[in-house]
Amino acid sequence: MCQMCYPKNSPWMPRRGFLALAGATAAAPALAQVDVGGPSRARGLVPAEEIEAASQQQYSEMMAKARQQGALAPDNHPQLQRIRYVASRLIPHSLRWNDRAKGWRWEVNLLGSKQINAFCMPGGKIAIYTGILDQLQLTDDELAMVMGHEIAHAVREHARARIAKQAGTGALLSMGAALFGLGQLGDVAANIGTQLLTLRFSREDEIESDLIGLEMGARGAYVPEASVSLWEKMGKASGGEQGPAFLSTHPTGPDRLARLRDNVPKVRGLYQQAVAASPPVKRQ
Ligand SMILES: [Zn+2]
Numbered sequence: 001m002c003q004m005c006y007p008k009n010s011p012w013m014p015r016r017g018f019l020a021l022a023g024a025t026a027a028a029p030a031l032a033q034v035d036v037g038g039p040s041r042a043r044g045l046v047p048a049e050e051i052e053a054a055s056q057q058q059y060s061e062m063m064a065k066a067r068q069q070g071a072l073a074p075d076n077h078p079q080l081q082r083i084r085y086v087a088s089r090l091i092p093h094s095l096r097w098n099d100r101a102k103g104w105r106w107e108v109n110l111l112g113s114k115q116i117n118a119f120c121m122p123g124g125k126i127a128i129y130t131g132i133l134d135q136l137q138l139t140d141d142e143l144a145m146v147m148g149h150e151i152a153h154a155v156r157e158h159a160r161a162r163i164a165k166q167a168g169t170g171a172l173l174s175m176g177a178a179l180f181g182l183g184q185l186g187d188v189a190a191n192i193g194t195q196l197l198t199l200r201f202s203r204e205d206e207i208e209s210d211l212i213g214l215e216m217g218a219r220g221a222y223v224p225e226a227s228v229s230l231w232e233k234m235g236k237a238s239g240g241e242q243g244p245a246f247l248s249t250h251p252t253g254p255d256r257l258a259r260l261r262d263n264v265p266k267v268r269g270l271y272q273q274a275v276a277a278s279p280p281v282k283r284q
Contacts, residue, residue: 033218033266034211039098040161046192048100051160052123054192059107059125066111073110073130080110082284083128086144089220089281090151091124097212098155116237117246120150121196122159132246136233140283141217141226148213148220156212158205163195200249210256211263218267221274221281227260 066072073080087108095101104124116136117129132138132146153159201209214227235252275281 033270034215034263036156036208036211039156040158043157043161043164046160046164048122048157048160051157051163051192051196052104055122055125055159055196056105058196059121059123059127062127063107063109066109071112073112077110078284079130079133080108082140083110083126083133083143083147084108085282086140086147086220086222087126089222090144090148090216093216093219094151094155097152098157101155115246116234118146118150120147120154122154122157124151124154126150136230136237138230138233139226140281141223142230142233144217144220144222145213145227145230148216148222149209150213151216152209152212153201153205156205156208158201158209159196159199162199162201162205163192166195206250206256207259210260214260214263215267215270218271219274221271221277224264224267224271228257228264231256231260 063072075081087106091101091106101124106124106126108126108128111127111129113129114131114135115129116132118127118132120126126147128143128147133143136142138146210227210231214224217227218224231252234247234250235257238247238252
């Protein structure tokens, strides 16, 4: 996730939905087309299980609060069905960047909020805000690119690496494990959950997520050029009233657009293969 805010007003009846993709299978092994190097070694200082448990707890609390406020889209909401469909085309391709993701209990929800925002928390907990769909008038291809970007943050464990790099967290976890047992670890998990809400990713994390998201989208049969038009729209929105939350953590400069344009040809073949495969992608 990049920056999250609780939704305020919503017309929806409270209800919670989730997407189980237990049947999702890993795509055939193949080298990635975009070049992002190996994952951060720093992340090894914090157990993935701790981060994912904290994320699950934080996400559940957020969705419960959204439900109370009537801001959680019901399962039959057309926009929720749309984003779950796009997610179902991306998630199987995300597994090539992280084996653990095969065991994640993926969830995809739509939150009623004017905020331009979207996130995928560790462990595959996705939320899309209606503000990003409505204000940017996202096409399905652009939606796939922003969702791919957020999924990339999760599968590359950027949050885990960020938290590990913050002074003392690693030591606190091992001390908790050694001295205080599980109860104390529960407190540590809650502390991590709070950190998950305020994390800022590095410029390198953002570049990785752009490129991996682009490839994930292409593998899902979404038009690669949509990565460029998505960030052009983000750039235009950055001066708007609802811009700051997401866009302050995702500045759209010429570098970002140029890098995406340079990488579009690298995933063209994957996109064409995906288009030729069946079933064809559905667009709304
Ligand atoms: Zn990001």
